[in-house]
Each structure stands twice: as C-alpha cells, then as structure tokens.
Amino acid sequence: GEDVEQSLFLSVREGDSSVINCTYTDSSSTYLYWYKQEPGAGLQLLTYIFSNMDMKQDQRLTVLLNKKDKHLSLRIADTQTGDSAIYFCAENPSYQKVTFGTGTKLQVIP
Amino acid sequence: DADVTQTPRNRITKTGKRIMLECSQTKGHDRMYWYRQDPGLGLRLIYYSFDVKDINKGEISDGYSVSRQAQAKFSLSLESAIPNQTALYFCATSDSTGRNIQYFGAGTRLSVL
Numbered sequence: 001g002e003d004v005e006q007s008l009f010l011s012v013r014e015g016d017s018s019v020i021n022c023t024y025t026d027s028s029s030t031y032l033y034w035y036k037q038e039p040g041a042g043l044q045l046l047t048y049i050f051s052n053m054d055m056k057q058d059q060r061l062t063v064l065l066n067k068k069d070k071h072l073s074l075r076i077a078d079t080q081t082g083d084s085a086i087y088f089c090a091e092n093p094s095y096q097k098v099t100f101g102t103g104t105k106l107q108v109i110p
Numbered sequence: 111d112a113d114v115t116q117t118p119r120n121r122i123t124k125t126g127k128r129i130m131l132e133c134s135q136t137k138g139h140d141r142m143y144w145y146r147q148d149p150g151l152g153l154r155l156i157y158y159s160f161d162v163k164d165i166n167k168g169e170i171s172d173g174y175s176v177s178r179q180a181q182a183k184f185s186l187s188l189e190s191a192i193p194n195q196t197a198l199y200f201c202a203t204s205d206s207t208g209r210n211i212q213y214f215g216a217g218t219r220l221s222v223l
Binding site: 004008030031033035040041042043044045048088092095096097098099100101102103 | 145150155166202208209211215217
C-alpha cells in the first residue's frame with residue numbers, strides 16, 4: 001500500500017530544535033514534501049526535496065532524505081511558538097497524485 | 111483574495127440530505143483535487159480531475175460524486191450524507207509541472223447529524 005507514516009505528536013520547548021520524522025513507501029517518488037497546516041487553515045507547502053538529493057537547507061529548516069531506508073525528516077532550528085502546527089510529509093508515487101502522511105502535531109512550549 | 115476558495119466554510123446537515131461543497135480557483139491550474147481530513151488518518155484523496163473532461167476516483171470515492179464545471183470550478187457532492195462523512199474537506203489545485211505542488215483551500219468543516 002501507499003502508507004506514509006509519521007508519529008502523531010511532538011512537544012518541544014521554545015528555542016530547541018524539532019525533528020519530525022516520516023517513513024514513506026514508494027522508492028520511485030521523484031519529490032518528497034513537507035506541508036504545514038496552521039489551525040483553521042489549509043495545508044501550505046513548507047519545502048520539498050528532489051529524490052536525488054540527500055539534504056536541503058532553507059533558513060531554519062533542514063530536510064534529510066535517506067532513500068535506502070525511505071526515511072524523510074524535517075528539522076526546525078530554534079523552534080518558535082509560531083511553528084506550532086500540524087506537519088504533513090508527502091510523496092508523489094506517480095505524476096497523477098500526491099500521498100500524504102497522517103500528520104504530526106507540533107506543540108511548542110514557551 | 112484566496113487563490114483557492116471553498117464554500118461553505120462550515121456546514122451542518124442531517125443524515126440522508128444531499129449537499130454540495132464548492133471550490134473555485136484563480137491560479138489557472140488544470141489539476142484539481144478533493145481530500146478529506148480525519149484525525150489520525152491524515153488526508154485521503156476522494157476525487158481528482160486533470161482537466162474539464164477528466165474525472166478520476168481516489169482512494170475513498172464511495173458515497174461521493176464530483177463535477178468539473180469549468181477549469182476553475184470543481185464541486186463535491188454527497189448524494190445522501192451519513193454521519194461517518196463528518197470530516198474536514200479540502201480542495202486543492204496543482205499545475206502540470208513535474209513537481210506537483212498542491213495549493214489548498216481553507217477547508218469546509220462538515221458535520222452530518
């Protein structure tokens with residue numbers, strides 16, 4: 001099946017780093033994504049990584065991709081209260097669609 | 111104005127009623143999607159459309175139907191609503207490039223009593 005798995009919940013203190021993990025299933029996925037959902041809103045693309053890359057950094061965000069283990073992670077440095085949201089990992093097993101994970105709710109404690 | 115607009119934002123209905131959720135976009139994208147979100151289950155694809163004459167079932171299409179009235183409009187219907195269709199529904203669009211980045215509306219919260 002096309003299950004993208006994430007833990008449901010993560011709690012961190014403000015200023016610490018957050019690491020959200022994801023396991024995907026389809027090794028042919030060309031792109032892997034992280035989306036952010038704030039309360040009462042739809043999902044917004046946070047970042048994405050092409051499958052031939054191991055790492056992508058964008059300001060406070062670092063994405064790591066381990067294709068051998070089909071593992072994707074998102075690290076948020078210096079986590080702020082505004083980072084509190086649900087984070088979805090996603091893969092594109094075909095050009096037709098994107099498969100989303102269950103989402104990880106990040107709680108940032110002041 | 112939002113690029114992807116969903117109406118209504120909230121809806122309460124009764125079992126057996128027919129309801130329609132509407133989605134319109136100003137992004138000029140050909141591809142449009144309907145998802146439902148349930149706690150602990152993430153997003154699941156209901157239907158998707160790659161142009162006005164193209165409609166495809168997703169993983170959970172039973173009990174739902176769609177209509178692509180124009181490139182910019184994609185509506186989702188529940189012919190006879192049931193309580194387990196209570197969920198948050200999202201419309202999304204994407205362009206036809208290989209990256210397949212999805213742009214979401216703000217969602218419709220539906221409760222079926």
